[in-house]
Amino acid sequence: MDLKAEVSEFLRTRRDRITPDRAGLPAYGGNRRVPGLRREEVAMLAGVSVDYYTRLERGSLSGVSESVLESLAEALQLDEAERTHLFDLARTANASSAARSRHRRTPAPSVRPAVQQIIDAMVGVPAVVRNGRLDVLAANALGRALYSPIFASLERPTKEPVNTARFHFLDPAARDYWAPNWARVAHDAVAILRAEAGRNPYDTSLTALVGELSTRSEDFRRMWAEHDVKFHRTGTKTFHHPVVGLLDLSFEAMVLPADPGLQLNVYTAVPDSPASDALQLLASWAATEGATEPAARPEPTRGES
Numbered sequence: 679m680d681l682k683a684e685v686s687e688f689l690r691t692r693r694d695r696i697t698p699d700r701a702g703l704p705a706y707g708g709n710r711r712v713p714g715l716r717r718e719e720v721a722m723l724a725g726v727s728v729d730y731y732t733r734l735e736r737g738s739l740s741g742v743s744e745s746v747l748e749s750l751a752e753a754l755q756l757d758e759a760e761r762t763h764l765f766d767l768a769r770t771a772n773a774s775s776a777a778r779s780r781h782r783r784t785p786a787p788s789v790r791p792a793v794q795q796i797i798d799a800m801v802g803v804p805a806v807v808r809n810g811r812l813d814v815l816a817a818n819a820l821g822r823a824l825y826s827p828i829f830a831s832l833e834r835p836t837k838e839p840v841n842t843a844r845f846h847f848l849d850p851a852a853r854d855y856w857a858p859n860w861a862r863v864a865h866d867a868v869a870i871l872r873a874e875a876g877r878n879p880y881d882t883s884l885t886a887l888v889g890e891l892s893t894r895s896e897d898f899r900r901m902w903a904e905h906d907v908k909f910h911r912t913g914t915k916t917f918h919h920p921v922v923g924l925l926d927l928s929f930e931a932m933v934l935p936a937d938p939g940l941q942l943n944v945y946t947a948v949p950d951s952p953a954s955d956a957l958q959l960l961a962s963w964a965a966t967e968g969a970t971e972p973a974a975r976p977e978p979t980r981g982e983s
Contacts, residue, residue: 679879679888682737685767688876689735691905692754693720700755723753739771759873763907766876789816793934797821797942802961804927804945807934810874811884812867813839815940820957823964824945827855827920841887843867847895857918868901869908876907915945921963922956 694714698704703719710716715723721731726746734742734750747768751761789807797805797818804821808814814825822829828840833848846852846860846867856863874884891898910931917925927945934940947953 679875679885681767681771681879684737684875684879685739685771686735686737687903688763688767688905689750689754692756692760693717693735696755701753720750720753724749726750739768741772742768759869759907759909762909763873763876766873767879770876770879789940790937793937793940793942800944802957804957806943807940808842808943809939809941810870810877811841811881811887812843812870813841815839819964820961821945823921823960824917824919824925827851843871843887843891843898847891847898854918854920856916859916863915864897865901865906866908866910868898868904869906870910872902872905873907873909910941910943919956919960922959924952925956925960926951926953927957 694712696714698715698719701715701719701723703715703723717731717735718728721728724731724746726734726749731750744765747765751764754760756764793807794816797807797816800818802820804824805818806814806821806825807816814828817825825840825842828834828842828845831840831845831849831851833844834840846856846864853860871884871888874881875888878884888902892902912928912930914926914928917927919925925947927947929943929945932942932944934942947957
């Protein structure tokens with residue numbers, strides 16, 4: 679990926695979203711040519727010269743100090759994920775050529791046996807392990823059952839791990855699986871990939887995935903151009919599973935300190951809720967048919983093809 683272009687577009691899109699009123703600045707005149715702040719206004723808020731900020735927004739973060747990055751993050755009102763993304767981009771811009779070469783070597787997608795044993799012991803809750811590219815590298819029985827439409831997707835390349843972003847944007851079944859919140863989940867997936875690109879823009883596997891999705895999905899291209907980033911730590915997600923129907927689940931994401939770049943996602947349901955009953959039904963299915971046969975895709979609803 680073009681690091682300078684990444685930096686430039688990220689700063690520009692953050693600047694465009696902030697109005698003078700939101701920044702606490704007077705808005706002189708009614709014919710502003712930019713949707714958000716002007717460069718000189720960001721420079722003033724960050725306490726740097728206009729020329730210096732212009733250089734930053736052109737993608738040059740070489741030699742930028744931490745204090746300037748902090749001031750810039752405050753001026754652009756970046757949230758935690760956005761601030762981290764800015765610092766990731768700056769760290770990459772100032773990395774040695776040797777460090778960049780190491781980042782180009784993508785580690786093999788694998789999970790240690792001890793981690794697999796841990797998630798297998800988590801009976802009654804779906805658990806999966808993924809990397810920053812949204813490759814699903816391991817799952818327990820209930821996690822595999824929950825993700826069975828993804829595992830069964832025809833868009834899964836041979837000998838490659840299951841990838842939830844590829845399923846989301848390339849498989850029509852995804853719109854049913856994540857109904858009615860497909861757009862929100864799609865935006866989150868793109869924001870997670872964008873954050874990963876900031877951490878390691880030289881990951882060749884990530885570059886290939888983004889290129890594939892950009893080529894084949896207009897929705898992905900549009901969302902990728904927004905340059906949004908997000909942490910995926912906790913929240914709720916609704917699944918429309920072809921076997922058990924709607925599942926409203928909470929999730930917690932936990933990083934694996936011994937395995938940099940990997941995180942464990944665990945889904946739970948409110949006790950004695952319809953989702954809890956559905957999870958029990960899904961576990962029964964996983965113990966019988968689901969253990970050897972993926973879930974069939976739901977039939978298209980009337981009016982769909």
